[in-house]
Amino acid sequence: MQIDKEIDARGLNCPLPLMKAKKAIAEMHSGQVLRVVATDSGSMRDFLAYARQAGHEMLEQQNVGREYIHVLRCR
């Protein structure tokens, strides 16, 4: 999968990972893919809800060790 932009939100708590993702998405084009790496366990719920609300496609969400990885395709 081609990642167009990646955000390192490790060490940041809610709502900062989501706000950083919103800023990145605002600068991306439709169909492009954003990958966010966070360490806040609440980000799993936050990103799922955000993708649903904003109409972005959640391509992947996984917990690897202490990291939570979210991959979204911009609407």
Next chain:
Amino acid sequence: MELQDIQALQTQVLWAAFAVSAAFGAIAQRTHFCTMGAISDIYNMGSWVRMRMWGMAVGVAMIGFYAMAWLGWIAPFETIYSSGRVLWLSALLGGAMFGFGMVLASGCGSKTLVRIGEGSLKSLVVFFVMGFAAYASMRGMTGLLRSRTTDLVGFDIPAGSPAPAWLSAAMGTDPLATGLALALLVGGGLVAWALADAEFRGSADNLLAGLGIGGVIAAMWWVIGHLGFVAEHPETLEATYLGTAGGRMQALSFTSPMARTLDWVMSYDGNAALTLGVVSVFGVVIGALAYALANRSFQWEGFHGTQDTALHIVGALFMGVGGVTAGGCTVGQGLSGLSTLSLTSMIAVAGIMLGGVAGLRLQMWLIMRD
């Protein structure tokens, strides 16, 4: 009741308060119950799901509180939220400061304790700074400032701040029946509003948060208002509520209790009495820790950098000063206070919401600037 019976009952009350607080910590850890998160979800993505959790919790606590009052188990107009003096400016400004601070500090007082249980060293720093600022606002410099400025602005409601008290006085109705009717109307409305959303209903965690946190608040009212009530204390010959710092009926709150916890630890001489607030602080941390260990989500966490550290410290200072000025935090004025339908609590909660939005706008501005 003899003095030794009182001491035995006080121990029982404090253990019960600890157990209820631990349940709060475990439920909040599992369900991500968070007032700041609820405001953030609306601001950032237009999702009201977590706010529905919060609304349902308030509704359940409100119905529980006035149902117990109607049954004669507790005296609803003897709480710390019943004062007839409405310090609206302190409630509004203090609430706004608290709300602003909780966004910068990754959550309110209760969330800070839950995060400590999850292994957040950031939140441990927030706890110490918030406790220090709260102590200064109770007995020190910012307390003096508060008493000479915002606390001078207010108005009086002779019947008391809770809506059923002044409504029943105005209409000539029975206060307890009025309280139950209003609680069923407002609290039931909040529960119905939460349940009206299919997405909210679709998650067991959402229902657990709404019912569980609301139930915890109601349970704490029972512990302090019923179990801990002594009609005549053998030493003072006055009615009192065991386990409380001032002898008045209260439930969960976290700003002043953080200051009291630091005070208790630092001045402990072997005899310092434990209070509801102190055991609640320990209870929430231990409840969250136990659940985080059980579901393997415990992990150590430190600051991300200088800006992250600074924002958390500033947020903690705002929360400590604001929480005491407002007379409580998102749980104290928010859940416990709103469950009594206190006008002061409604003003404080409005302030917290406004401050929270201001904090989120600042966070977004900082991110856009980078």
